[in-house]
Amino acid sequence: MTFRSTDKYIATEDLSVAVNAAVMLERPLLVKGEPGTGKTELARQVAESLGLPMIEWHIKSTTKAQQGLYEYDAVSRLRDSQLGDPRVEDVANYIKRGKLWQAFEADTKTVLLIDEIDKADIEFPNDLLQELDRMEFHVYETGETVAAKHRPIVIITSNNEKELPDAFLRSCFFHYIRFPEIETLKRIVEVHHPGIKEALLTTALTQFYEVRETPGLKKKPSTSEVLDWLKLLLAEDLTPADLKGDAASALPKLHGALLKNEQDVHLFERLAFLARRGG
Incomplete structure (x- = not known):
């Protein structure tokens, strides 16, 4: 798998090298640069260039790392139990799978975009560190462990609005997109x-x-x-x-x-x- 410029996206030589190095090392690619320099579009073009499906997780200031794994809807389960709904017998009916879970269970290799990670609170990157490194996580409500069938290509973008933790930076391959000449x-x-x-x-x-x-x-x-x-x-x-x-x-x-x-x-x-x- 080798990424180069496409007919829709011009990638400089150093950007192509960064993408291919991250793919080879199986490390998340952390891409920084000022807004509007094509960081998000890069992930889409990597997926198109390599012929892979893409999963996009756009981060907001209220986004929590747990949402990328799964969310347990205890309120709906309580309501259904009061109504006598038989679905309450299986807790899995109330588990909503997050973007990481979707990427991990995909039958083919995917490109996972974690967009604008610097919008979330400072603990967000570290809360994902173990899952991105081990490519697995535990679902406490069901007792199952979700492991990636195929290690996704993870591309993480940042607009440099806040500093990211050192431990998280050590786990990534880093590239800064300079404004083009x-x-x-x-x-x-x-x-x-x-x-x-x-x-x-x-x-x-x-x-x-x-x-x-x-x-x-x-x-x-x-x-x-x-x-x-x-x-x-x-x-x-x-x-x-x-x-x-x-x-x-x-x-x-x-x-x-x-x-x-x-x-x-x-x-x-x-x-x-x-x-x-x-x-």
């Missing part, structure tokens, strides 16, 4: 907007990188945002000359696709004011 970004754009004119693309990406590198920017626009911006530019049939616009205006055309908070918009408005005053 302009030539790599051009290849990514070609996948999503094939046939875009070179002059427009060069002008747009030059302006985009200038926005990203503006000092004081609170949230830098990401890969997903530049793709949305280019989609709008193409829909409006704008030219390179249109993008340059008024020399005194620091805000890019259709800037709402790139700038996502009022502080950054005000920053560019101040830059425009200073440019006019300087002129």
